[in-house]
Amino acid sequence: MGEYKTPGVYIKEKNAFPNSIVEAETAIPVFIGLTEKALNGTDSLDFKPMKISSITEYTKYFGGAPAPQFILSVINDADADKTLSVYDATINGGLKATLKSKLCTLYYNMVMFFANGGGTCYVISIGNYEKNLSDVYTDKSKETIFSNIKKVQDITMLVVPEAVNVDTCMNIYTDLLNLCDSKKYFVLLDIPLKKGNKIIDKPIETFREAIGTNNISYAAAYYPWLETSVLSDNDITGKTLTWDIENFNPDTFSLAPFYNVDSDVYKFIKDALSAIKKGTKTVLDKDGKTPQEVPLTKNELSQMENDLHNALMQNWPEYQLLAKKVKDYLNLLPPSAAMAGIYTMVDNTRGVWKAPANVSVNYVNKPSEVIDNKTQEEMNVPMDGKAVNAIRSFVGEGIKVWGARTLNGNSLDWRYINVRRTMTFLEESVKNAARAYVFEPNDANTWINMKCMIENFLRSVWKRGGLAGASPEDAYEVHVGLGDTMTAEDILEGIMRITVLVAISHPAEFIEITFQQQMQKS
Structure with a gap:
């Protein structure tokens, strides 16, 4: 306030608390695929992300289940x-x-998403049930889709469960991984079982050869497919x-x-x-x-x-058996949508730092293939590091997700899904909060404010188990300042450098318990 000239009482308010960091979203997937319709009232929703939180909202904007023939x-x-x-x-x-009709399965996959703990998500319709995914997913439409995704700040996961129905599946996956250059998204991938009408003999090996190496720490793949109970007789x-x-x-x-x-x-x-x-x-x-x-x-x-x-x-046994096979055919779904629901459920109940594994899968009768310990060894720890997480059935326990690795399994930094996603969560949260300090004076006052803000945020994460360490000092460090992270030249160039060190919790993937006999002592 300027110089006082008129007699009277003047009020001044001072901020008592520093800025705080608002936690970024971690489990808001976007589903891309074919729908019955795409309308919000009279407005078209083609290629536009629409936020929903239930299957009822999905049917309101995108219609119901397909009518396969x-x-x-x-x-x-x-x-x-x-x-x-x-x-x-x-x-x-x-x-x-x-x-005879097109194979459209997004609706069924959305049912699996919500049945397994899914909540708020986005849906992008790129065509109706009369279209083929490969026909509407073109270079031009791809640019529109990805541009619209980037405009929505809280989208964090990318899922295209219908990609496995078309021959261009791996091209779609490559595009999704390229979108992860922003270091913001995590992609859930499925293993294609067919190419055209031909069954792939070794689907996991074929997938690994085709997926490449770009941004694979931002993706996880699951196998086998699931025999679900979405459709009834x-x-x-x-x-x-x-x-x-x-x-x-x-x-x-x-x-x-x-x-x-x-x-x-x-x-x-x-x-x-x-x-x-x-x-x-x-x-x-x-x-x-x-x-x-x-x-x-x-x-x-x-x-x-x-x-x-x-x-x-009622009168033709062969017809009755064929009807069951048709139902089973439609109920055979890839696991990515169900896993998106599990990611959401685990994030909401335990936190993004908890591995989305050792969790039951709902609406599933059984995995389409039996995975034993020997088979999972090669899936989990392959030579090229492209781990594929297994979904297995255990006697007395049901069907569980039994793997927590990204496709970058050879990286000690980014081997585990929860480590990669926790780091993304920390980065996005701090990045969004730091925008408020752009063009602030690059001096000690600003450095202290930002350091305190980041430390308070990391302390809250540590208290909830997101960071490992007996004390905050063991769990994280924040460095900023002249002579520490910056030089005088950095300040002249308008650069503020902050270094954040965090000890993220890693999952106990292998638990070894040693038993040994000892001499009787009394």
Whole structure:
């Protein structure tokens, strides 16, 4: 306040407390994929991050689950891929389901995210269920997506669970890792099982060869895929399993060798398919005399398809078995979305410094592959260091995440997920708070203020177990000042240098307990 000239009472307020550091978010993932719609009222949400916190909010903005459609056909030879086929060698006949619609799984993965502890997240829709991910994920759209992600400060994790459904999966992963140049994000990756229609013989080795080495300390991969319980038997309907109605010909239609043309089952199916293809029903006019053909409504057509489906489920064992295989096929999901939920849950209950491992996975019947100790040895400690974390089933304990390594397993600094993410948390928190001191005088007063601010923040983290040490002095150090971290030339050039040393807690990955007999003492 300037010089007083008028008599009276003047009030001055002085700050009693120094600036404090607001903790950065650690577990706010963004999911990128295909959705039924992308609307906020009448505003399009295409390629825009939308913040949600429940599956209800997801359906509000992005619609519901996809309606996958499989075309049924009778086969006379065993199919090489038994995933979607049933074959009875005694009669040389079987049933096969061929996916006709696009494979869109983001909705199912979002269910897994929230079921495993997920909370606030962002969703970016890059297309609807009529599109292929590889067609809409282009160089141009990629720039838009990543630009929009960078505009949202609290996004910390990147997840694209549908990437494994396309041949360009590894290119998408490489782009996500390149985005980690900002040292802000952590990427959750899945192991592709197929390329096109061909099953990959050694998926983990193929993944390691293709992923490269750029920013791999900012990523973690999990294996195997999960046989989930997202879809139930009731989700497989007459719309899911359908015959090729467009090419249906009642004169040539055959169910041999299951049913001959004189069987009641054959006649029932043939008549039902004929009615569905016809798409009309006979009604009488107002006088009740002249019959007319009117189109079936959408609900009526759907009811006819479901009636046929329910009848076949009760009377045709092979059809019933194939329906179960279709459900299992749709329920087989990569683990990244579930892991994003687990990361969120662990961060909220224990802190980012707790490894997201030795935690049960919900909505999972079993892992798609049994991982034993011998198999995990090579997954966890490979020669190239690109560790893949296992999800295993233990008797009496259930299904657990049994690994806590980044893809940079050979680095003693960044081997563990919680160490990498804790350091990112500390860096982002201090960085955001330090913005308030840009253009402040580069003198002792500013240095002391910043040092105290950072030390107070680190002390609070240490008290909660985020830093290792019996005392604060053992857990962290903050250095700033002329002759310590800066030279006179630095000050002339407008540079303030601060050095922060932290001892981050490492997980006890291997616990060795030694037992030895001793002589009786009394």
